[in-house]
Amino acid sequence: MKPHLLGNLRAYYLGSVVCMGGFLFGYDSGIVGGVLTLPSFLSDYHAPAAHSTRTNSLAVGLQQLGAFVACFFIWPITNILGRRKALMLSSVVFCIGALIQTINTGSLAAFYVARVIAGLGLGAASVVVPMFSSEMSPKELRGQIGSFFQLFYTLGIFTSYWIDYGVQQRIKGGEARQWQIPIGLQLLPAGFLGLGMITVKESVRWLMKKGREEEARKSLVWIRGGDTAEVEEEFMEIRTGLEIERRETEGFQIKELFEKDNFKRCNLAFWVFVAQQATGATAFAYFGPQYFKLLVGGGSKDLLLTAIFGAIKVAACGLFVLFLADRVDRRWVLIAGAAFMAACQITCAVVVKEKPSPGQGKVTSSGIATVALIYLFVIAYNFSWGPLPWPYVSEIFPTRIREPGIAIGVSSQWLFNFVFSLTTPYMITNMGWGTFLLWGLFDAVIAVFTFCFLKETRGRSLEEIAHDTVLKPKVVEHIEVENYAGGK
Template structure:
């Protein structure tokens, strides 16, 4: 079922030059992860709720007429969370794809870091809920640019044999950002004066400074330099420095050949991927993979883990500490994925992680159906079991859909549609994140614990999709991956005989 295709391999090793460049670029993942963690943590802090969402605060403090599942059901609260993704969606569709394709990966990262820094300042200084939402919208603009450019940068800079590990570094840095924000939330929650939430939001500016300043000194990727028409000798010199050896002609030839195909007059990447049959597999993956990643329910747990734990009766400090543990476990599992994805392959990790998440979602839903009603809490024993199952769930996600949801789309697009394809990937991710974040609390209120069965059903669908429709791409040069579609049992039918022949 994997449809693995052959392809020539390039030589080279992991040089300090490439490693440091990719670590710097990965700050884009840190700012994304920091936001995921800080949004859910701040949304559970009593001083923040008391100042901006008093109705939610009153329900949380013991309105017995409100179900446990409905205490945090507020469209204004979810707008605070999802406003970032709304602005990020429009940025990805309207701006970042064009900037990344025409100007390069570096400028997009610089713009993204600058916008995120501005958003952190506005959020930390917010005096009303609308200013807080404006701050998050600016953060979304920053993420729209960073999420567009950073995965492409990592895929294009990495040596072929280690591309999976380098690209998974985006998710690992996301986990580190998430961990930093949850630790920050736990610490500032203890500030008696009640302004700790401002510190949590404002500290998002620290990784944004590293991304912005660091990107100024980063090299552009060879693929982007060729796309911009730079001298091939300059690109060859960069490849020498990146790979640590002289024989880079084969890799350079493939990049140049891909660029020739990409520069056909009268076409642009977005028009090509949307209109031409040869790009149907990539278009499907650009839409479905990030969408599936959100339908695992991970955004719900990431945003609202503290809120969920408060809903089942866990105290404010205890819920934040439990979230720290969950994020740490997720970070470790993502690190494991970095070192195993190029050995075992993308499909294997996605299948194993999917099965693991299905089991956990079903067990979490079953326990909550049986033990948590509309009123009262849940026993300490079952609360510990739920936290444990959430931990096992995030391990499965960290091994599979977390990092690979970014890796697979970033490596499957040929150069002529790479920026446009990544834009569609980011837009799909943000669109489904908006849906989940905007409606999760309302769905929790209406569906109650059965919501976890809803997510389990989607994980079954996506696991089956991986088994039948996703070809393996490990070990293939990024400019040679297009050949796998013509060898896959399903996609070769979609492409047709002419396109399959043209891919060889």
């Protein structure tokens, strides 16, 4: 097999293995909203319907709090142990939390604690995965493989929705296994992530930083499919970039993050992930049944509509990753995606306000229209703000501050994931149609933010991006043309 083809296959394989962290994130995100509505769970945990809003809020929000905390502990750990061992550790921690959740303790307090523990593992993995993926992917495939995280996330959500729907239909409401099966299945992707690390090589750039050049060379040769002139050129480029960074500053200190250019990068990463959460898509992932109840009035259709929602997410994200990820400019896709989502959400708010659902599961033409708008919204999200923030943020940092930089960005994702997951049940209960209007206004602001502050990174090496801190989008496009003309 030709080195180029073998290298691409290995890059796809590594991306698939590490992005099981994304599948785990998605599966957990999707499973909990449905589980919390199952009669068996409500009975075993003595969770009265009158307190459902609080239960929903805490069961989801506390895990996001654990994930947020983990972001600040994992980057020094991955700097010491490497990417592979850090992901193994994340997998073990998550499995402990998932196992406690699966045991029928009958105590909501124990369930909440287990959610926090699982969140620690999930948050740690979400920091390391984009870091590892960006450092090992060839620049021609970096956007596509970096978007695997979102693709696997949507696959996880899709799987969880249909499992929730299946156990509701097939298992009697009084049996504990109705909720234990979907919760316990979290252990499978977590175990695959941890064990999968045995089959891949350590990050080339991390090995180079540690002075282990021979191992780094072997790792690069493995991931590129052979020892070729292009691989040697890339190895020298990585080594030169690291040598420049070592000369510029010796001995990393936290205060470096507050230096002008580094602070700009950290600030940008923070707000990119805040924007991703403020689109409203993650809230839909967690509380799909509750949202569709608001649109169509409850009944037996909530979980089915949520499962179809998950299938559309997978199809949209799959099409983007396979055919568009590295063929379109990140910046303009993010702008268009946010604008389209704003239109869908605001229109949905108007329809729900003017033609509210009559309840009792009666589906009206206005209900069908709002469901269609939400499906269009999720398609737009998975063509833009779903997959692209992960590769974008992992690309903008030089190696020297990549670990803390990505940790800052991903921590904001978990922080606002926590904020919105904690508040969304109350928004649905108290605001009704105003919930959709709020998300729509957020999306409009995000479109403006993207137009004003984001720059293009597609088709450029990490070393090139690392030494570019002030270029405007048009200048970046000009440089890309020059680089491709020069054979870079």
